[in-house]
Amino acid sequence: MSAKQTWFIPDCYWPEGGTDAPYVSHEAICVLNPSDQDAALQITLYFEDREPMTGFAAVCGARRTHHVRMDRQKSAAGQTVPRGVPYAAVVRSSVPVYVQYSRCDTTQADMAFLSVIPQSE
Amino acid sequence: MSAKQTWFIPDCYWPEGGTDAPYVSHEAICVLNPSDQDAALQITLYFEDREPMTGFAAVCGARRTHHVRMDRQKSAAGQTVPRGVPYAAVVRSSVPVYVQYSRCDTTQADMAFLSVIPQSE
Amino acid sequence: MSAKQTWFIPDCYWPEGGTDAPYVSHEAICVLNPSDQDAALQITLYFEDREPMTGFAAVCGARRTHHVRMDRQKSAAGQTVPRGVPYAAVVRSSVPVYVQYSRCDTTQADMAFLSVIPQSE
Amino acid sequence: MSAKQTWFIPDCYWPEGGTDAPYVSHEAICVLNPSDQDAALQITLYFEDREPMTGFAAVCGARRTHHVRMDRQKSAAGQTVPRGVPYAAVVRSSVPVYVQYSRCDTTQADMAFLSVIPQSE
Secondary structure, three states: OOOEEEEEEEEEOOOOOOOOOOOOOEEEEEEEEOOOOOEEEEEEEEEOOOOOEEEEEEEEOOOEEEEEEHHHOOOOOOOOOOOOOOEEEEEEEEEEEEEEEEEEEOOOOOOEEEEEOOEEO | OOOEEEEEEEEEOOOOOOOOOOOOOEEEEEEEEOOOOOEEEEEEEEEOOOOOEEEEEEEEOOOEEEEEEHHHOOOOOOOOOOOOOOEEEEEEEEEEEEEEEEEEEOOOOOOEEEEEOOEEO | OOOEEEEEEEEEOOOOOOOOOOOOOEEEEEEEEOOOOOEEEEEEEEEOOOOOEEEEEEEEOOOEEEEEEHHHOOOOOOOOOOOOOOEEEEEEEEEEEEEEEEEEEOOOOOOEEEEEOOEEO | OOOEEEEEEEEEOOOOOOOOOOOOOEEEEEEEEOOOOOEEEEEEEEEOOOOOEEEEEEEEOOOEEEEEEHHHOOOOOOOOOOOOOOEEEEEEEEEEEEEEEEEEEOOOOOOEEEEEOOEEO
């Protein structure tokens, strides 16, 4: 079984500014849960110059996908993802899932994409 | 042998709109089958807010590649892939194959690409 | 040891047309050979509607990288890579190496990139 | 444990020229170190036509990420990364870490991205 409970994304970045349409600058941690149990997700953020931020949570239901938009996330303490600074993320899931990380940057007139399947364990 | 029979693609999205040339907005599930047996492919789509869609099928012949264009797929029930909504895909093959997922988005004047080798088992 | 002798790239495509500068539309099969033996590379191309093409070869020296430009390749029979058609590639190396596949598409005024680490065995 | 001490990036390239804002053309070797020990990083560069360059070093602290900007690196001998030539990189870490390689190319008016999780061992 290649589904995993922990995923590691070294290159996260929420671009500052950008267009409003068709897309805003954003990152998505895309989760696929083909199992029959809901997946509770805990996301920890790592930075270059301070201790990690915890308290970001999401759910991906059984037989569902959830493209978790990091620009819309709020932590339990009401914090949003810091913008314009390099960070990394670790995703922990209560059941094995599949994860893909994608970024859309629209800070120039036309957009650029990147996407990876993170390391897992 | 690294060829696999099941592939998992968490971040699928068929952009709405876009240019007509040189490319339309599209996704491709690219299959490589270097074996001597044809590969029958079954594709299941997962969504954020409803049960999975089944019934999408394709063939990748022996010693062939097939870049399966998701914007041209029709299910057995005559359905097309929903446009403008986040989804995920699981590809099952009758024989072990290699899979790569790529997207071309032309909703702005200039296009953006993303591509990954999905998880497999 | 994660270096491998066979690599599989399902989504290859040499775009037709594009700008001349700063980049032409091109694909590169990028090989890293940190070993102390030269790597002899054999590249086989797979298509959607015909038998595979063989006879493409390259060398990546010991302690060297070689970003093999597919738009400049000629087979032993003098053939070039077909342009504007979906294909796939299998790379076989005489010694274990690391491979990354990247494409630069300049068919619109501004370019788009994609890059993956292929499956290997 | 999927964290690794050695990472291999076949397709490196520091584009010549490009815009100044919002981004300069650059590459980043993004390291995530969720462990409680600092990671000392040694980076070796491989080329198409000469012996490898050594002496590039960086640190990724415990519970930190470091997006190592290759355009700002200087070797122990005071050398910078050569610009406009294909190269490859091997990253060695004193403790197991996670690595992602990303490039931002702004040599045209609008930028293009690529990103991969490298091979590891």
